[in-house]
Amino acid sequence: MSGHATFEPKNPALKWFESRLPLVGLIHSSFIAYPTPRNLNYWWTFGGILSLMLVCQILTGVVLVMHYTPHATLAFDSVEHIMRDVSYGWLLRYMHANGASMFFIAVYIHMFRGLYYGSYKNPREVLWILGCIIYLLMMATGFMGYVLPWGQMSFWGATVITNLFSAIPVVGPTIVQWLWGGFSVDNATLNRFFSLHYLLPFMIAGVVVLHVWALHVVGQNNPTGVEPKSEKDTVPFTPYATIKDAFGMVCFLIFFSWFLFYIPNYLGHADNYIPANPLVTPAHIVPEWYYLPFYAMLRSVPDKLGGVLTMFGAIAVLFFVPWLDTSKVRSGAYRPLFKQFFWIWLAVCIGLGWLGSKPAEGGYVIAGRILTVWYFVHFLVILPLLGLFEKPKAVPASITEAVLGKNKGAAPASTGAQAPQTKG
Amino acid sequence: MATTGTAETTRRDFLYIATGAMGAVGAAALVWPFVSQLQPDASVLALSSTEVDLSLIEEGQIVTVKWRGKPVFVWNRTAEDVTKAKDVPVASLIDPVARNANLAADAPATDANRAAEGDGREKWLVVVGICTHLGCVPIGHAGEFDGWFCPCHGSEYDSAGRVRRGPAPENLAVPPYQFVSDTKISIG
Numbered sequence: 001m002s003g004h005a006t007f008e009p010k011n012p013a014l015k016w017f018e019s020r021l022p023l024v025g026l027i028h029s030s031f032i033a034y035p036t037p038r039n040l041n042y043w044w045t046f047g048g049i050l051s052l053m054l055v056c057q058i059l060t061g062v063v064l065v066m067h068y069t070p071h072a073t074l075a076f077d078s079v080e081h082i083m084r085d086v087s088y089g090w091l092l093r094y095m096h097a098n099g100a101s102m103f104f105i106a107v108y109i110h111m112f113r114g115l116y117y118g119s120y121k122n123p124r125e126v127l128w129i130l131g132c133i134i135y136l137l138m139m140a141t142g143f144m145g146y147v148l149p150w151g152q153m154s155f156w157g158a159t160v161i162t163n164l165f166s167a168i169p170v171v172g173p174t175i176v177q178w179l180w181g182g183f184s185v186d187n188a189t190l191n192r193f194f195s196l197h198y199l200l201p202f203m204i205a206g207v208v209v210l211h212v213w214a215l216h217v218v219g220q221n222n223p224t225g226v227e228p229k230s231e232k233d234t235v236p237f238t239p240y241a242t243i244k245d246a247f248g249m250v251c252f253l254i255f256f257s258w259f260l261f262y263i264p265n266y267l268g269h270a271d272n273y274i275p276a277n278p279l280v281t282p283a284h285i286v287p288e289w290y291y292l293p294f295y296a297m298l299r300s301v302p303d304k305l306g307g308v309l310t311m312f313g314a315i316a317v318l319f320f321v322p323w324l325d326t327s328k329v330r331s332g333a334y335r336p337l338f339k340q341f342f343w344i345w346l347a348v349c350i351g352l353g354w355l356g357s358k359p360a361e362g363g364y365v366i367a368g369r370i371l372t373v374w375y376f377v378h379f380l381v382i383l384p385l386l387g388l389f390e391k392p393k394a395v396p397a398s399i400t401e402a403v404l405g406k407n408k409g410a411a412p413a414s415t416g417a418q419a420p421q422t423k424g
Numbered sequence: 425m426a427t428t429g430t431a432e433t434t435r436r437d438f439l440y441i442a443t444g445a446m447g448a449v450g451a452a453a454l455v456w457p458f459v460s461q462l463q464p465d466a467s468v469l470a471l472s473s474t475e476v477d478l479s480l481i482e483e484g485q486i487v488t489v490k491w492r493g494k495p496v497f498v499w500n501r502t503a504e505d506v507t508k509a510k511d512v513p514v515a516s517l518i519d520p521v522a523r524n525a526n527l528a529a530d531a532p533a534t535d536a537n538r539a540a541e542g543d544g545r546e547k548w549l550v551v552v553g554i555c556t557h558l559g560c561v562p563i564g565h566a567g568e569f570d571g572w573f574c575p576c577h578g579s580e581y582d583s584a585g586r587v588r589r590g591p592a593p594e595n596l597a598v599p600p601y602q603f604v605s606d607t608k609i610s611i612g
Binding site: 059063066086 | 456457458460461463465466467468
């Protein structure tokens with residue numbers, strides 16, 4: 001994937017620097033001249049949005065740490081201190097707390113987009129797996145961040161999640177004791193979670209660099225799933241993708257601001273405004289919304305180890321999707337049956353999320369079991385079989401053909417080639 | 425972008441500038457809370473005054489109290505200390521300015537301008553216990569001038585807290601304070 005233009009500095013100082021460290025050239029080839037498929041839709045702007053959210057979380061997080069105290073007796077009050085005493089502390093904390101939710105909304109859309117358009121398929125397997133690793137790191141970071149305010153939900157969330165590891169035979173109880181640094185969730189737990197919550201975002205940033213690197217090696221997928229074949233099929237990253245991504249980010253930030261300024265506690269739990277009490281569990285304990293589907297799976301299995309394995313298996317299965325999907329056609333747009341099963345699976349995920357927020361009793365448990373089974377059947381049975389039995393629609397010969405239509409394919413193709421040079 | 429031969433302003437130029445200007449305003453609005461949070465917060469500002477009960481301080485005793493996280497020396501000076509401080513000609517001082525937050529900025533560093541104002545209150549000396557050189561806390565009743573001696577770099581202060589020797593450039597600062605009763609002051 002060579003760029004539309006190469007970077008040749010004219011400024012002598014820049015030339016001197018560039019011949020010693022080609023940094024500006026790297027930025028130029030990655031974010032300016034980088035050829036992007038000309039048919040990317042708005043679902044492709046979520047990669048940029050996610051980078052923005054990561055920066056937002058790190059910036060607000062670093063500032064919050066300037067005012068927060070990681071100690072079992074002081075943490076809760078220090079968070080209230082941020083809300084009441086620190087100048088704009090309320091804004092920074094709500095940005096961070098709601099930013100986490102926005103981060104997950106964006107990552108779920110990003111993942112669903114990848115699953116729909118087959119972005120995990122050859123040659124993008126490593127790209128996909130790196131993305132799964134980022135998702136895992138995000139889950140760990142989000143969980144540990146939720147513990148830090150040391151409210152009732154923080155404390156009991158930490159207790160329940162760390163106890164998951166006690167299901168592991170033989171070594172489980174020892175692992176849990178190591179996670180806690182004691183015999184229950186306490187100050188030692190809070191301190192190590194705080195340390196890791198600060199560390200993990202930088203690890204995410206590191207894997208994001210690998211993710212983007214892998215992306216730039218294999219090139220972006222696109223809604224047709226057809227690889228770019230000529231220069232006509234691509235446009236330079238700047239201004240085309242830059243402006244489109246920026247517009248997507250602005251729209252996303254408006255959505256974010258609505259939560260931030262109008263319903264900042266909508267995605268949280270009132271119980272977390274009660275200081276942690278190791279002697280009383282809240283009557284109705286649920287995790288943050290972005291873990292709810294997995295929480296529903298955990299409760300669907302009437303066996304401790306089985307539940308934990310099911311929950312982790314639901315994430316582990318994502319790593320194998322490139323090999324579970326046997327279809328030769330990449331994009332779901334040309335797979336009539338896959339399309340239907342995809343939307344069913346998406347509904348199953350949302351259904352599991354809803355069930356996760358409900359009490360674990362009666363019909364909710366039965367529904368949870370059915371949907372959990374379907375979640376795994378989709379990956380382990382439907383995806384492999386669809387590739388063998390499904391009759392896909394005709395795939396366009398090129399991106400340009402798909403964009404301009406078959407009849408117009410020949411003549412306006414030259415317009416397409418000139419498009420990048422059009423100036424206003 | 426708009427450099428393809430056309431020199432006149434186009435609609436697109438306007439849009440670029442308008443978008444850029446809006447973006448700059450947005451960025452500034454976003455930076456504001458990040459800078460603002462660096463200020464002393466409400467809990468710090470709430471601690472910005474300290475009351476001292478003078479009736480508990482014996483004659484000759486220096487008491488150290490904390491005001492805004494800094495030491496403040498309150499000295500119940502003996503008559504001898506006061507006389508000694510009064511006898512020093514202002515012209516001979518390293519820093520001839522009073523450095524008293526309760527007086528004008530150019531008030532001369534006489535003992536009267538350094539000590540507490542009012543009848544029978546001249547024995548009280550209230551100064552911020554931070555050496556004006558590099559911020560160490562000087563030791564009381566020490567040094568050649570019977571005031572303070574700074575252990576860090578050897579600055580010496582007299583019984584009116586005025587610098588008399590060493591690298592310190594200014595007299596010990598007199599913080600803003602007032603008498604709330606005959607035996608109580610409020611600093612800050």
